[in-house]
Amino acid sequence: MRSPVEIGKTAKPVHTFEQDKLAFPNAPERNFSLVENQEKMKASLAKVRSELGNYYPLIIDGKEIKTEKEIKSVNPARPSEIVGRTASASQKEAQMAIDAAKKAFPAWRDTPPEKRAEYFLKAADLLEQERDEHAALQVYEVGKNWREADADVCETIDYLRYYAQEMIRLGKPKRLGPVAGETNDYFYQPKGIAVIIPPWNFPMAICAGMTTAALVAGNAAIVKPASQSPIIAYKFVDLLRRVGIPNGVVNFLPGPGSEIGDFIVTSPDVHMIAFTGSREIGCRIYRLAAEVQPGQNHLKKVIAEMGGKNAIIVDSDADLDEAVLGTIQSAFGYQGQKCSACSRVIVMESCYDTFLSRLTEAARSLRIGMPEDPGNFMGPVIDANAKKTILGYIETGKKEARLVLERDVSHLGDGYFIGPTIFAEVPPAATIAQEEIFGPVLAVMKAKNLDEALEIALGTSYALTGGIFSRSPANIARVREEFRIGNLYINRKITGAVVARQPFGGFKMSGIGSKAGGPDYLLQFMDPRTVTENTLRRGFAPEED
Template identity: 55%
Template sequence: MSDMNIEQAINARGKAFFASIRGEAPSIFNKGFWTGKVMDWAMQNEDFKVQLFRFVDVLPYLSSADALQRHIEEYFTGGQAGDIPPVLKWGAEKSGILGGLAAKVMGKAIRSNIEGMARQFIVGETTKEAVKNLVKIRKDGFAFTVDLLGEATVSEEEAQAYRDGYLEVLEAIAREQGSWKPLGGAGGDLDWGYAPKVNVSIKPSALYSQSKPVDFEGTVEGILEKMRPIYRAVKAMGGALCIDMEQLKYKDATIELFKRLRQDPEFASYPHLSIVFQCYLKETERDIEEIIGWSKARNLPMGIRLVKGAYWDYETVVCKQMGWPIPVWTRKPESDMAFERCAKLILENHEMIYFQCASHNIRTISFVMEKAKALGVPEARYEFQALYGMAEPVRKGLLKVAGRVRLYCPYGELLPGMAYLVRRLLENTANESFLRLSFAEGEAEDRLLENPEETLEREKAQARKPRETEAGPEGLSPFANFPLADFTEKALREAFPAAIADVRRAAGGICPLVIGGKDVTTADLIDSVNPANPAEVLGRVCQAGVTETGAAVAAAKAAFPAWRDVSPKDRAAVMMRAAALMRERAVALSAMQVLEVGKQWDQAYNDVAEAIDFLEYYAREAVRMGAPRRMGREPGEKNHLFYEPKGLCAVIAPWNFPLAISCGMSAAAIVTGNCVVYKPSGLSSLVGRGLADIFKEAGLPDGVFNFCPGRGSVMGDYLVEHPDVSCVAFTGSMEVGLRIMEKAAKVQPGQVNCKRVIAEMGGKNAIIVDDDADLDEAVLAVAYSAFGFQGQKCSACSRVIVLEENYGRFLERLVKACESMKIGPAEDPRYSMGPVVDPGQQAKVKEFTEIARKEGRIVVERLAEGPGYYAPMVVVEGIRPEHRIAQEEVFGPILAVMKAKHFDEALAMANDSRFALTGGVFSRSPKNLEKARREFRVGNLYLNRNITGALVHRQPFGGARMSGVGSKAGGPDYLLQFVDPRVVSENTLRRGFTPIEDDDEWVD
């Protein structure tokens, strides 16, 4: 059949389909009901829709009438939701002293209606209820696939419960299925003569709480371990299993686990295993081609359920945040076109692939039916699927014309059900939703049945001009963060072990100083070792004494005049070349950190990314600052302000962000025209030497950057007090920072500058967990913030303050999540936590563990075995603000859990610290989030996310109080600390004459 003829057939079938359901509407759009009225309002008002969906999301956590009414007021009054439906407005207006009773009554009604909305999409909250409704569904002529809600598991205990939930419902179905008559009037035990009566769908990531792209093999095997018993039970009852596709980060692992399960000797002869593919992903067509080829090569028949996709917003937003390519089609017609291409490919291979077409789009359904007819595909080789509770007219009409319709039936508790409900509401109310356009907007049938290729061309012709991006400084593109680690990329996963092996092959050599561009060796050597295996020496680092430090200062002083006079643009060019070199060597630079300081793969790679960002960002800022600024507009005078470098800068860097912070402080000093004497930490000097090599290769003149590792007790004070040093940039402990400030404040003989000290010091950072917080997110974020890189970050969470309403639930889940985390060497991606950096850190953590034992009740204490510097992972509850464990910085994997009666007390507890670096709040209360913005007095506050991993430009980093002095790193005023401003004023009036000035010469 020609393309023109098949389009005509599709159009005719689609119009007949519309005619058969005319006058009907899905219940969710029925304005005669509360749900329909609210949904209609949501589609007319975007602000209200946002607030409604957020309220739906938080509703299950609102256990009291007061909490419910408070959230109704916060979400639907004060203009946040724009215009709102009278039913919600009335409930809100009746709140307060006079209308408390009415408000509670209305609150109950709202809860009841929204819970009813959720139940519309859920086949049952209990196994008994689910099985009862599945029986009813079959009596109505529909097959089913049952899916257990609750995909977010934070611990292995929860993952085990998820598995057991499937086994429970399968056992209940097994007792009933013998009495079910086959659908379609077929004989035997199969629906329609060929399909198992029992069909189960499963989200794989929920079966293994430690699933993560970086640990591909561990993720696949961890899921398979729990999926095999489920599939075994499905097979025993003659059923079928379909593995759902979730977020992109799990895609490749999902495909691999499907392959392993399908070819497992126990199941290889059983063909009823399917996998889902999402057509909004650009890679899907290729993935389907590959798996069809795999199936044919092994003669393993399989099924494919084809969907458009349910995580479009998530995938788009996350990839934009991370700097990754957008993986989804950005226009709906492109997804529709991809669906039709993929459907054709599957139908062409119907001998091996059983096709499950999952769509409510009548154009899509018509295409599949006509394409199958044109290709001669037997009806026994494909079926249609629809979501339970959605598009009732479509599924009824489809049952009439196709006879083979399976409903996707989620079941489970209402709490996880709300997340599912929000996804369904988003689908229903999206501007381009087929259901919205056809049943709510009354779009013309011809437009709805249009070939998506034609729709796309029309949309492109009507598209608005793209929004212009912010311009960069002269000669430079706008700043963009370097993409963070994307371990869904196989090439990146495979590059890390190879790079780590390269580091080992080069290990053991001497690492000299670099002074005035020349290598300098000393007799004093320190071994740099792998903290996971201290017997492994990575290199022997020469240590500078007073003599070498003095030589480095002299070399910097000699290089300063020439470097000072280099134009900002040319200095910036060197930084840009250094950034380019780091881009090329990102994995190699990461591998050194993995071995030298014990950073996990993602932590190490993102540290390199931050270093690149500092180079790129400060280069642009220096060019922007480099042009003189006109001050004032009065005639007869010219005033301009410009900056010049301070001179020599001592950069004293930490080991925990060995490249990023070293590079950031050094780059800021260098790009503004200063020369640097760089003292890296003795624990990360090999990483520091890598920075020196990159600067040299980038063309930095000799003497501008001097690599000068040394013992602090020998050369630290000498460097800080040296009269030729005019600036000290330091990141490290509070104790050392305060000593530097004290030493720098004293004027030395021959000193001509007041020393500027820029110091980022410690933190005792708190996360508040409100009584309405999403615990799925809060538990994982707290655990990551506390134990990522063993808690060895100044931004790490060391206190979590939980409102008493949520305290028990949060603590229970946190404990189980921590017990599920794996501890071991950072070079193995299975492990979420590794050793601390040296014996001193190890001893300190052990000391504070005993303090914690005395002050509270330890609920988690885990210690990995092995030769490394492993310190215990500790969670201690019952801690009060006055306790040492709540006040003193440990810089290790110890987390204090504290209880607060209300949000104001939680804020007071969070602020009760001499540190003020980072903090976080998990809350779905707009009022409390706004209060936290005002009153949680830290340098970097994070709402509803983890509190580590600040990004250059987007989240300038730095705190106050004892957390440091100076402007925020990676921010617009950081470079000002390394320069002195000058103003030149010229009188242009001569004998009553002044020239006309060209203002364009000046930057305002």
């Protein structure tokens, strides 16, 4: 092991002013302390409420298709309130969507990258005009508070613009290897048909990110949304239709995974699957996609983001005020329903008791209630199954560790509410310290030193996000090198990755694929080609451009 002195000398990336000129302009989040922005959001909430209960069809080859079966999307804060109803696809409609994508693909593939990018830049501009309505829908359909909902829409705008700009960059062939009498061109072509399976927790941003990447790269896509958030996904697909994207290029296919999930994943006409969700489903998709089906003449690409068991380390010299704030935001923001959320905090013995006391009181003060009230920090978890699962983990935690906080939320009615829950003295091998809970449950763990803290932090099957609060340059440098995870955050919260600034994704059982919102992401949706030409003519080599 290298000494702290050696680690402290580790070279950091060099910053250049040229990077500032090329910085991607992220969409700014709303400042809801301004009365003007509050009024816009209130008006949008009222407008969306007036539309609750509407019906949304499938979209296949540009046509709206109704089905006998329906998916009912409910407000998790008021389960009796139906946000909307969507058509529910069977294998018949799923095959129609595959056929439509297959038919649309050749012309879309051959559309110049700059022309494809224009659709998504226009969609970003349109979404920016309508952003408050889309955020308001998230408040009702998935229980996000104002800030979380607005941030999701901003991330969507960023994905649309960033991937459009990236495709313009990648769409230009590269001339390689200057050799007299020969040219060598390197360029990309799309894979074919992409199946997009987004989650409900970032119902527009991740849906848009995966779909935009597939489409702008020249693939045709089938979007199968999460059953908890199909209306938000419909609104995104409809946004693309409104800016004129050709029929069949993107198809909207809500339906039960048990009926159409395996069917579309195993179709011999599908070339790739982009998935974000549970480890169980992600591994199943990976296995099914690996099997070559009759009539299939390609190997399928799978991009899968499958969660984490993320840890924050609190060093003995940390600013505890900042550490408490960062942990609260990371563990309980959006009720802990983020793959990047902090579910473990590993604290040095010397400051453990003080940190735990401050953390507990801070969590006790959090406001919980209806997400349309901007004063509430926490709202409901997504559905009854999630609530049951989380409560089961809490009961397990009571047998494994010391419960220090459990909030009573019974006064909030029949919504799927769970308050912030904190356990102390949690053993590293405990169930609540190893398994992803996906809810507002935090395990506080004690470490003698940084060696033990890193051992605990890395002692799970995941490697997605993590962080450290420390004032020690040597310890920070060591953590940068040894805390091997996808996204490491130092002296700040570990959630809220921003497109182009913090490309997001992990490894181990956190998933497979390059980082979303980064310069490598689009490459996964394309195949590279090399064309070599002998340019000698009658014994001479012409000048090359």
